[in-house]
Amino acid sequence: MKRFLDLADFSREEIIDLLALARRLEQHPEPRALAGKILGLVFFNPSLRTLASFQVGMTKLGGSSFVITPGQGTWQLESRVGAIMNGAAAEHVREGLPVLASYADALGIRAFAEGKDLRHDLAETNFKAMASVVDKPLINLESAVNHPCQALADWKTLDDIGMPQRAKFVLSWANHPRVTPIAVPAATVHMAAQRGMEVVVLRPEGYALPPEIMDKARAAAAASGGSVRETQDRADALTGAHVLYAKEWGSTTHYGDSAGDAALRANLTDWCVREDWFGPAAPDCKFMHCLPVRRNVAVADEVLDGPRSIVLREAHNRLTAQMAVLHRLLA
């Protein structure tokens, strides 16, 4: 394995294998496996879990890491090819990233969507430009439309709790005070499809995931024996559901138009997940969320603090799943 950028780059069997390694490292720690290895972490956007868990993961495997935060301690970095750099950015990623890669054994990069042009973001234009100048193992710490580390951790979480392969997995849109990216929903729908689940995307009008994302998930489902469909009907989606995975994301019909998006979501305040959503679901239906979560806007306290919630287990699996990725890339 040279890069960990997208679960879709791996077969279902390869992912299962990677998760077996994660489990092996949980049971049989290898505190010297990455002795002398260095991971460079570059955060163009804020982070809590990713920032902490990658540092801890390297430490637990005997390696180490450093963190670079452009715009904070380090100047801003330009990523547009051919830019005339007379603005705020003092350095181009074409220098900055190869330099950091030359100090490290692997790099991780987080760079969210620009959120202006859906085509541009779906094409991962920015992340691909950065990846193209890095000649070391590379990890996607969340890009415009992907978050493979979260997806891998979520897959492991489903395995940990014994969730059957064919269980019904509902990815539901949830409200949020601002526009947020489609990286996690895109990665989640693909992960559940690739795992072979019965996937239903529940979202209000204006929040359909782009056809490219849905088609990619359907292709994964076709290969794994799962299925993917979408609906606006909450009762339909949740009937018999085994997992409700909530996530906030921006309107795809008003992409790059935050005022238009805000007008849409102003009428969607009931898209805050409450316990009564689970009425038609399977009795032990689990609740998942990648975090961070806006309490009582996206999800009610009663759900997050209740017995269905496995959000802390998901977050802990960021560490255990990523340690397998690091081991595979660097050991």
Add this chain to the structure above:
Amino acid sequence: MKRFLDLADFSREEIIDLLALARRLEQHPEPRALAGKILGLVFFNPSLRTLASFQVGMTKLGGSSFVITPGQGTWQLESRVGAIMNGAAAEHVREGLPVLASYADALGIRAFAEGKDLRHDLAETNFKAMASVVDKPLINLESAVNHPCQALADWKTLDDIGMPQRAKFVLSWANHPRVTPIAVPAATVHMAAQRGMEVVVLRPEGYALPPEIMDKARAAAAASGGSVRETQDRADALTGAHVLYAKEWGSTTHYGDSAGDAALRANLTDWCVREDWFGPAAPDCKFMHCLPVRRNVAVADEVLDGPRSIVLREAHNRLTAQMAVLHRLLA
């Protein structure tokens, strides 16, 4: 020891024991004592000594650490229970802290007073809410009205220089351009009382420490054979003093009212500790301050650069004292 949140949680003998461990680790380093152990450090407020010394302490004991700074590299964290999170904070401490704790073997948290409501701050409402969701060993890196790591370092400093148990210890208010918390004076008066000293709190009108703080210190003095009193009379306080510990803090009669506080302190510019303050003191009276200190506002250069000052020793003992805490919590 599961938590290090307040010197008052420990008997005088337990503190003496902890300081003996600190001294043992100075003389006989244990560079592998915490091998594989990870400390998560969460700073809601700025830091220099705490930030550096905890990282160094873990390293010197063979462990490691990571730093999370909400609002800087990580989003802001909400701590109010039941909050409807449609503001600046993207995540609640009820998720954020358990997640970080799940990656670490212990957490340290710094969260200053809100400085609006004295009751709220005296109750440590905010810190207690955070502590309640952390199931790993926890260290108070300075809360609304406590700073046990500073107090422990100061106790060790007094021991290091052979200051007798019954010596006269004057905690004096000092001026500052802005309102600052009462965490350090509260911790200091308690520490000196618990050590068994003759404690005098010297402060102008409007700056009396709250009765809860004074009563807690008096209880500690009763157990240790020390005493605690307060005065506005500088000559009275300093006569025969063996230690002058200066600290800036906000008015308790104008708590949460920065304009009222500013009006009060505008007339208190002579509360900048100068060499002539030491006239009535014991000849070798020492000068202490927790740092950071505003030179020539709170304390004159002549004092900080003079032979009485042991502020650098105090700061160095942040490291040596905390290493004992880390060893006790994690070894």
Add this chain to the structure above:
Amino acid sequence: MKRFLDLADFSREEIIDLLALARRLEQHPEPRALAGKILGLVFFNPSLRTLASFQVGMTKLGGSSFVITPGQGTWQLESRVGAIMNGAAAEHVREGLPVLASYADALGIRAFAEGKDLRHDLAETNFKAMASVVDKPLINLESAVNHPCQALADWKTLDDIGMPQRAKFVLSWANHPRVTPIAVPAATVHMAAQRGMEVVVLRPEGYALPPEIMDKARAAAAASGGSVRETQDRADALTGAHVLYAKEWGSTTHYGDSAGDAALRANLTDWCVREDWFGPAAPDCKFMHCLPVRRNVAVADEVLDGPRSIVLREAHNRLTAQMAVLHRLLA
């Protein structure tokens, strides 16, 4: 070696020796050489290469490091002696730096020029005040008019590519949207002179380096058998050149006057290094720059992406050269 503050503090032979150590550590890593040693890194200004490479260098030698960024996570630090500290800075370097030094085995400090008073900056008033209160090994991570780590890395880069001692080395001014310090050009002209090269400083009117800088370089050239001259004539400078080292810096005739400087440089947009600059140069003339670089303002894409550019090698040598410095200071 107790301090690494200026290449001029060392003889040519001592630098050659240090670079031999750098090469030895590249070929024969010493992953335990600095076991237990801790480097404190204090950044008053942003950094990418220095920030990452010193952390990595310590790790690769078995040691560790911590980072302090005044004004970000830590409060601002005052450095003026005798200051009445009623402004933004909460702590003076006279406390802050000795405290950090007491936790560490060595300190590195970055503090750029104030850019107001050329005399003040040339005298390194600020850096010297800080260095005077640090009693541990100290590394200059870039001061007002010096950047010895960059100079050492550049010297190594010239050696790595087999550049003859007597080759023609052109340091050329390049344009930039804002005023930038003279630290790198000052360090570079001295390095090339000390290495024994034929040094030509090419710069437009208003951008001559101060006589003190040029005289210091000439003294180094006299000792090494090299030479130093300056010109505004690009063809003259580049004829037969073996190295073109580009760097942006502020006007010395309009020092501290950003409007005057901006008016000057508005007419100097052709001082963006393009491939046609190399017409009169030696055929295999190399291109150097310390980075960060403003693409298509200071240097055109065609040069940075072309075969002459050795800027990434320079940046990588920050790590290899600094590891020798750390080894010499701490092993």
